[in-house]
Amino acid sequence: MMMTKPQTKWACAVTAGVLSIGLLSTRVPAASQQQPTDIAVVISGDPGTPPRYAVPDFVALTPDAADAAKTLGQVLWDDLNFEREFYLIPRDTYGSIPAARRPEDVPFASWRELGADAVFFGTVQRTGNEMRVQVRLFNVRSRQSVFSKEYSGSANNPRLYAHTIADEIHQQQRGLRGVARTKLAFVSDRDRQRVDGTVENREVKEIYYADYDGANQRRLTISRQLNGFPNWSPDARSLAYTSWRPNPDIFISLMYQGVLQNPTKGVGTNYLPVFSPDGKQIAFMSSRDGNPEIYVANVDGSSVRRLTNHPAGDSTPTWSPSGTQIAFTSDRTGKPQIYVMSAVDGSNLRRLTTSETEADRPTWCSAFDEIAFSARTSAAGFDVKVYDFSSGQTRQLTFGEGTNEGPAYSPNGRHLAFTSTRSGRVQVYTIGRDGKDLRQITRDGSNQTPAWSN
């Protein structure tokens, strides 16, 4: 087998820096310190077609790493497939290709015959509850390694290593911010617990969150009350939500510190908090002055200012990416429609949706100049539509059965989470911005009002 330059450098991988990525620490071998824009590292496919990637199982260097090695291959394949930048060769077609134990044994000729332009080689080693992962991406034609990295950390969640690799590959190969390490928050009644203190039989709804692909679903709130409408802080380390205790109020959970804040402190009724893009303010709906209006406050609850003043209901605020405008829903014409105003003082008010019978839950995209919303498309329900600011046109994203509502953009703007009743009870799904690649995220109980983290 050929010995290529990066392989020799792999052996003496010098720690160039330690990055802290969640549970992982990453060491960057000197060999991989190319600029992301370096044309030499970008693997291309045949002219006019996306490059074809092969992601075989990683190699377990210790027997107890066998499961992780398989998980890494499968999850990395899924993560890369999600952005649809590459053609991912199905993993069940790799059977005829001998598995390499060392990077210098990668059978490039066989991979080329399978049509691969790029192939991964990775190893996993376990020591107690620690895990060490090494990974390389090879250009099959040149047999050069274009990406080479080593990760170490807890062995509790091998998927996180694959997510990290996928995000870094998308960044290096496509200049694209991947979403493999992002999370979805939503509200679920899956616990089937009864709210205390009411005569009626009312079930609790608690805030849950999961990886972007639906793995690792975890419960955040334990209030045994009605909770809903979660929203992520820009650093993805806090969730703001509405909690009925039983008075409806806004809470912010600092998830990794075990701290719960209550910025609105029971002044009137408060609902539907959303963080400003800089994370310093929340916009929300409150009836503290007698009628549902839009307010903005600092995240600590100080400097409350009111932006709307209308006897109709004003609700569901969402910030523009620059933080200078807020879109919201108002039924001031009789039916809910979407409006835009200044985030400073509510001035420059204008109506956005003019040809919908009903429109609600605007969600401003941070990557493209557009707003997604729920639009009534039949007596039975809604579909997700997208209003494009540059053209003034609206396009319909979902056409599924039942009702399709509550859109939330991924941070790179290429995907949306939403809820649908197409399979019976209301569940969270994701779909591409182009309306393709539908995926069901939740299945247990009913699940609603998704929010997508940075």
Add this chain to the structure above:
Amino acid sequence: MRNQRAFVVITLVVTVLAVGCGRNKKPVVAAPQPTPTLSPTETTPPAPPQRVEESVPVPQPRLSEDAIANRSLDDLNRNSPLKPIFFPLDSAELDETGRAIATADADVLKKYNSWAITIEGHCDERGTPEYNLALGERRAGAVKAYLASLGVSADRMKTVSYGKEYPFDSGHSEEAWSKNRRGHLVITSK
């Protein structure tokens, strides 16, 4: 006359038992026993001596309103003297029927002026969860404003919107929806 009085007393006893009865138990009302008919045979024994009984006085229930006052909060809310106010689709305005019910509710609240209530705004399932939160909030606020206009102190009333989260009727017909568009009054302290 005596029988009538006895019947009244029995009715009162039954009422008191029913009112005082525990949570979900339906009061069991004993059916009046039929009087045995005498069979026309010669061996018929002589009629037993007529018993002379004095009606045992039962402590008078206090006024029925006091029976209400004595009930627990859960009992009160389970069969509440405060009736819900229903709304038309997409509306947060009390119509004529709604105002009449609210007026009766205001009378109850003025009679029991120590009670504090929460007015819950509820909606049918047809809108989005977010819009229904605002609509429910306006329904609760409209009921509160109307009760206040009738003299119920505003600081006895809290509002909450549950949007479409907790329907009273889980059906998907107009009949169900019309029950779910309501301002629902819950007694929270007395």
